[in-house]
Amino acid sequence: MSDAPILITGGAGFIGSHLADALLARGHAVRVLDDLSTGRPGNLPLDDPRLELIEGDVADPAHLARAVAGCRAVAHLAAVASVQASVDDPVGTHRSNFLGTLNLCEAMRVHGVRRVLFASSAAVYGQNGEGLAVDEDTPKAPLTPYAADKLASEHYLDFYRRQHGLEPAIFRFFNIFGPRQDPSSPYSGVISIFAERALAGTPIDIFGDGEQTRDFVYIGDLVGVLCQALLRDHIEPGPVNVGLDRSISLNQLLDAVREVLGSLPPVRHRPARAGDIRHSRAANRRLLQRYDFPEPTPLAVGLAHLLER
Ligand code: NAD
Numbered sequence: 001m002s003d004a005p006i007l008i009t010g011g012a013g014f015i016g017s018h019l020a021d022a023l024l025a026r027g028h029a030v031r032v033l034d035d036l037s038t039g040r041p042g043n044l045p046l047d048d049p050r051l052e053l054i055e056g057d058v059a060d061p062a063h064l065a066r067a068v069a070g071c072r073a074v075a076h077l078a079a080v081a082s083v084q085a086s087v088d089d090p091v092g093t094h095r096s097n098f099l100g101t102l103n104l105c106e107a108m109r110v111h112g113v114r115r116v117l118f119a120s121s122a123a124v125y126g127q128n129g130e131g132l133a134v135d136e137d138t139p140k141a142p143l144t145p146y147a148a149d150k151l152a153s154e155h156y157l158d159f160y161r162r163q164h165g166l167e168p169a170i171f172r173f174f175n176i177f178g179p180r181q182d183p184s185s186p187y188s189g190v191i192s193i194f195a196e197r198a199l200a201g202t203p204i205d206i207f208g209d210g211e212q213t214r215d216f217v218y219i220g221d222l223v224g225v226l227c228q229a230l231l232r233d234h235i236e237p238g239p240v241n242v243g244l245d246r247s248i249s250l251n252q253l254l255d256a257v258r259e260v261l262g263s264l265p266p267v268r269h270r271p272a273r274a275g276d277i278r279h280s281r282a283a284n285r286r287l288l289q290r291y292d293f294p295e296p297t298p299l300a301v302g303l304a305h306l307l308e309r
């Protein structure tokens, strides 16, 4: 096994820190580049000598050059993960969400690192029909700066694949949830917010009528796939959806939270968010063909992990 570290940009965040744990558990050294804008050092096992944390910005080429040098592979997760934040601040989020990817491609070309996993998003598809699962060939219709930056990043990664031999493994994550997803901002993932408010007994806000649907994936089911993509010999080109081909509405999600806790705080309806996708559900045949994907963790079990205190 190579001693060269695997770089995780955004490794102090929700998904990145779980990936760091999984790689360390498999015996690999890990380097994290993170600006700690939403990530926290406390998410990482900092006392493990095989882990290095570099505080830096993916939009800064000098920070990336230092982080990429000597790496074996890169998981590129650093981004402003909130779709709504990109609607409110398109320029600021573009720096991280697009320029960061382009800088990374350049740093990898210069340093001769080839394998890169990229956290793209279901957001690239735009609106889906109710109950319809989208496969990877569905036409893309990004509705927000976040989605446009993810789709542009995919295209640049593909250019560097064709022109410079990069080996991108592009994943379009649907809605990932689990422990360490930060609930502290209105920009956070909906399950983390609902879980925190349900436990605290503070009112829950639903943007719109609550009939919008999402395909939720528990973090524990995702990390093994990411490890395979970083470590296997060959990557087939083309993006891969990560979803379960099951979707539920926010109203059903709240029912599931009530089932676990026995009660719910008051629910308030707010205006729907601009650019919000109504329905989202993944066709996942390519995921199941290309990767060993576990029997999915049932939503109630994933929720129970979050709601047990
Ligand atoms: P997160 O906010 O917990 O993690 C993002 C990390 O990136 C944070 O640690 C943050 O500090 C860091 N970061 C942000 N801008 C940076 C910059 N300019 N330089 C360096 N570090 C920076 O969110 P997450 O849910 O773990 O998301 C990880 C990735 O997965 C993101 O790219 C996100 O767009 C993508 N994604 C997430 C989901 C989901 O449901 N959580 C779904 C689709 C795609």
Ligand code: UD1
Binding pocket: 081, 082, 083, 084, 120, 121, 122, 123, 173, 174, 175, 176, 186, 187, 188, 189, 190, 191, 193, 194, 205, 206, 207, 208, 212, 214, 250, 273, 276, 277, 280
């Ligand atoms: C999420 C991810 C995004 C990812 C996308 C892929 C986060 C913060 N966002 O975006 O990175 O690319 O999935 O599908 O991880 N809502 C409420 N009340 C709240 C919070 C949210 O009603 O307090 C609603 C939103 O309006 C939306 C739904 O819940 O309709 C989901 O919102 P959110 O968790 O922010 O996720 P997405 O926008 O789907």
